[in-house]
Amino acid sequence: xxxxxxxxxxxxxxxxxxxxxxxxxxxxxxxxxxxxxxxxxxxxxxxxxxxxxxxxxxxxxxxxxxxxxxxxxxxxxxxxxxxxxxxxxxxxxxxxxxxxxxxxxxxxxxxxxxxxxxxxxxxxxxxxxxxxxxxxxxxxxxxxxxxxxxxxxxxxxxxxxxxxxxxxxxxxxxxxxxxxxxxxxxxxxxxxxxxxxxxxxxxxxxxxxxxx
Ligand code: ATP
Numbered sequence: 599x600x601x602x603x604x605x606x607x608x609x610x611x612x613x614x615x616x617x618x619x620x621x622x623x624x625x626x627x628x629x630x631x632x633x634x635x636x637x638x639x640x641x642x643x644x645x646x647x648x649x650x651x652x653x654x655x656x657x658x659x660x661x662x663x664x665x666x667x668x669x670x671x672x673x674x675x676x677x678x679x680x681x682x683x684x685x686x687x688x689x690x691x692x693x694x695x696x697x698x699x700x701x702x703x704x705x706x707x708x709x710x711x712x713x714x715x716x717x718x719x720x721x722x723x724x725x726x727x728x729x730x731x732x733x734x735x736x737x738x739x740x741x742x743x744x745x746x747x748x749x750x751x752x753x754x755x756x757x758x759x760x761x762x763x764x765x766x767x768x769x770x771x772x773x774x775x776x777x778x779x780x781x782x783x784x785x786x787x788x789x790x791x792x793x794x795x796x797x798x799x800x801x802x803x804x805x806x807x808x809x810x
Pocket of ligand 1: 692
């Protein structure tokens with residue numbers, strides 16, 4: 599497949615480029631320079647030029663990149679023509695925030711199903727998403743392949759095992775627990791506490807004026 603030729607680091611930046619170009623397109627802009635892109639997405643312009651060369655988009659000097667061409671490429675590469683459904687497990691503070699947060703408005707990924715163990719939450723509808731009993735995971739997960747994990751850390755592994763058993767392909771793990779899954783399952787781990795701690799540490803010890 600064509601996509602397989604794109605390096606992973608480049609692929610990770612695709613959604614970032616996509617979001618910005620989508621905004622430009624909505625404003626009626628036809629072209630964009632790598633400098634403009636660079637300032638907006640905070641990726642240096644040499645990297646942007648290299649990334650875009652993988653997409654067959656060669657910017658012209660003094661013209662920049664054609665916004666529509668790039669958007670077309672991103673849409674097909676990011677599978678924007680089909681909606682990807684995501685399940686969220688654990689409708690606590692963080693999970694509830696995700697259900698309410700409209701972070702998907704510019705792409706075709708939607709949280710469509712949520713699960714919790716708390717009988718008070720089961721049967722409710724949060725941010726337009728139905729909350730089902732975790733015991734009904736098998737029946738309600740259907741063919742959803744991506745899950746967001748916002749359960750307590752101690753529950754993470756058990757839930758991950760269940761998700762794997764039900765045929766999940768990818769897990770975005772927001773719990774501090776490091777989960778083990780078979781090799782063919784992709785897990786991305788986001789620990790907000792660790793990220794914040796790292797930021798505070800860097801602020802204290804590494805000045806941006808003097809990166810050395
Ligand atoms: P958060 O961690 O998102 O801030 P919180 O502090 O409100 O949430 P937690 O105790 O972390 O609550 O639990 C997160 C959510 O996960 C709760 O809604 C809880 O009912 C749910 N939960 C706990 N155990 C399970 C489980 N085994 N399966 C599904 N959901 C669970």
